[in-house]
Amino acid sequence: MTGGTDEGPRRVGRPRADQLRPASGRPPREELLYAAAELFTAKGYAATTTRAVAERAGMRQATMYHYFGGKEELLAELLESTVAPSLELARRLARDVERPAGLRLWELCRSDVMLLCGGPYNLGALYLLPEVAGARFARFRRMRQELKDIYRELLDGTGVGAELAGDRAGLVLRNDLVFGLIEGVMLIHRADPGRPVAAFAEATADAALRIAGVDR
Structure with a gap:
């Protein structure tokens, strides 16, 4: 993965085309928000990692950082x-x-x-x-x-x-x-x-x- 820690923002380059469309058909940014909403409300904000959000959304963690800088940004938008x-x-x-x-x-x-x-x-x-x-x-x-x-x-x-x-x-x-x-x-x-x-x-x-x- 390009980037550093689990929670640090890494918006480097453009995500690969095969990572842009999750299975649900929703746009990636929307899919990430859905995933974050589900995990934050079910598991708790503190217990949820950006890796878990990305995996729930069906994409790589590095791809997630192309759309959001981290958990705070996801929570703020929600x-x-x-x-x-x-x-x-x-x-x-x-x-x-x-x-x-x-x-x-x-x-x-x-x-x-x-x-x-x-x-x-x-x-x-x-x-x-x-x-x-x-x-x-x-x-x-x-x-x-x-x-x-x-x-x-x-x-x-x-x-x-x-x-x-x-x-x-x-x-x-x-x-x-x-x-x-x-x-x-x-x-x-x-x-x-x-x-x-x-x-x-x-x-x-x-x-x-x-x-x-x-x-x-």
């Missing part, structure tokens, strides 16, 4: 993929001032749960990794904070926001509870992965609005 669609929706909902804020907040909650629980792997559980506090994950943390801020903006636009206009700490607390519930569904989903996700998402969104004291 984490960002769990936030980006919700953040895009949240930005649209924040601009849609013609609809009641409570309805928009409900829609964001429901969609967020669908994203966190609708995939084949429980990626939301990776939020709890201590490594996520590192510098490599700053972009993920900024994205997540912006999403949380839009949750609060929508909550602020409801009757509850007017009620708590003089109690910003109270508004922040309610938003923390709502946001914590939405992200916490990953633990419930992990305990019962067979639960229909669509019904689960709607029930969770209903519960979030009740916690916040908001009507749709």
Whole structure:
């Protein structure tokens, strides 16, 4: 293999043509992300090596380094993929001032749960990794904070926001509870992965609005 240690980035040259297409037919970069998601959630991030990810994806470790510099880069992209669609929706909902804020907040909650629980792997559980506090994950943390801020903006636009206009700490607390519930569904989903996700998402969104004291 061209390169050095198991975890060090080695992007030297172009991968051989016979290493570019795993058996699944997915592009190599996507196949590596699938493999990393499976191993990180099943075996644990710390216990997974880049060699194991490459082998699970059906390619050489040197080929993997052509696409990703190491485990942190794989994890960062996986984490960002769990936030980006919700953040895009949240930005649209924040601009849609013609609809009641409570309805928009409900829609964001429901969609967020669908994203966190609708995939084949429980990626939301990776939020709890201590490594996520590192510098490599700053972009993920900024994205997540912006999403949380839009949750609060929508909550602020409801009757509850007017009620708590003089109690910003109270508004922040309610938003923390709502946001914590939405992200916490990953633990419930992990305990019962067979639960229909669509019904689960709607029930969770209903519960979030009740916690916040908001009507749709």
